[in-house]
Amino acid sequence: EPEVTQTPSHQVTQMGQEVILRCVPISNHLYFYWYRQILGQKVEFLVSFYNNEISEKSEIFDDQFSVERPDGSNFTLKIRSTKLEDSAMYFCASSLATDTQYFGPGTRLTVL
Amino acid sequence: EDQVTQSPEALRLQEGESSSLNCSYTVSGLRGLFWYRQDPGKGPEFLFTLYSAGEEKEKERLKATLTKKESFLHITAPKPEDSATYLCAVLRRNTDKLIFGTGTRLQVFP
Numbered sequence: 001e002p003e004v005t006q007t008p009s010h011q012v013t014q015m016g017q018e019v020i021l022r023c024v025p026i027s028n029h030l031y032f033y034w035y036r037q038i039l040g041q042k043v044e045f046l047v048s049f050y051n052n053e054i055s056e057k058s059e060i061f062d063d064q065f066s067v068e069r070p071d072g073s074n075f076t077l078k079i080r081s082t083k084l085e086d087s088a089m090y091f092c093a094s095s096l097a098t099d100t101q102y103f104g105p106g107t108r109l110t111v112l
Numbered sequence: 113e114d115q116v117t118q119s120p121e122a123l124r125l126q127e128g129e130s131s132s133l134n135c136s137y138t139v140s141g142l143r144g145l146f147w148y149r150q151d152p153g154k155g156p157e158f159l160f161t162l163y164s165a166g167e168e169k170e171k172e173r174l175k176a177t178l179t180k181k182e183s184f185l186h187i188t189a190p191k192p193e194d195s196a197t198y199l200c201a202v203l204r205r206n207t208d209k210l211i212f213g214t215g216t217r218l219q220v221f222p
Contacts, residue, residue, distance in 0.1 A: 004155075031208065043156065043199065045209035091155050099144065099206055102144045103155035 002026045004104035006065065006092050012110045014083055021077045021107045023092030032075045033093040033101060034067065038061075049075065081112045114139045118200050118213035125190055125220050133185040133216045145183050146210065147176050148199040149182030159185075190220045217218055 013019050025032050031100045034046040047057045049067055066078045075094075079086055089108050093101040116136045125131055137145065145161050148156035160169040162178040169176045171193065175186040184196055197217045201210040 006155075035210075042214050043201075043210075043212040045211070048208035050133065050208075084217065089153075099162055099203075100146065100161050101160060101210060103148070106153075106155045107152070 002092055004092055004102055006090075006104040006107050008107060009105070010108045010110070011095045012112065015084060016081050016110055019079050019082055019103055019109065021090050021109070023077075024073050025075055025092065025094030025105075026102060027073070028094075029094035029096050029102075031055075031095045031098060031101075032067075032069070033095075034057075035079045035089040035093060035103075037091065037106075038088045046077070067102045079109075080110075084111050087111045113148065114202065114204055114211050116202055116211055116213035116220045117149075118216050120216060121214070123216045125187075126193055127219075127220055128189045130186070130188045130190070132187070132220070133198055135183040135185070135213055136181060137183070137200075137202050138155050139202045139204050139211070141205035143205045144204045145201070146201045147174075147185055148182070148201065150199055150215065152197075156161075167171070168187055172183070173218075186217055191221050192222050194218065195220045 007022045032049040032064045037043045045058050047061045064080045068076050089106040091106045095101045101109045113127045117136045141152045147159040150156045160176040165180045167178050173188050177184045197215040201212045
């Protein structure tokens with residue numbers, strides 16, 4: 001069964017450093033998303049991406065964040081200058097239409 | 113404001129003891145309601161999508177139902193492997209973002 005994959009599973013970084021989180025969505029899906037979950041809290045929407053552009057973003061997704069689909073299979077989330085409060089699980093998701101979203105296993109980001 | 117509230121926060125069941133999880137929602141123009149299962153340190157795993165009041169979906173020991181204000185996830189004769197956090201999320205019309213509840217943490221003891 002096709003699934004969303006994410007790398008790395010765990011990323012440790014120093015405050016102020018740039019990180020890139022990578023995702024391979026399900027191959028025939030057209031819509032891509034990033035969510036995050038701070039420990040013990042709800043899953044929160046960050047951004048959605050369709051047809052090579054951002055279709056929607058939350059107030060969390062400020063200028064420090066960017067997304068890219070550099071080729072036909074990868075979808076990345078970049079955080080330019082990490083802060084302590086960026087420590088969270090980051091989930092990539094994809095969907096065929098604007099409907100059921102399938103999530104990856106997540107990347108645990110720890111900012112020291 | 114769109115809101116999703118799940119209850120109870122935690123539920124402990126004996127193996128075989130059936131129960132229900134609740135998801136109450138307030139959203140203007142519901143496009144779909146989704147149930148996911150999340151194991152510790154893992155991503156949400158899709159279970160069901162419900163679109164309109166009266167709809168029901170079933171999978172193994174799980175059955176999801178939907179009314180205009182809430183959804184229930186019924187667990188019949190649960191097993192220890194059903195232990196997980198169950199998340200409810202809604203999708204509003206004209207938006208891409210899922211709005212999640214805080215989840216119900218289910219523990220099933222042998």
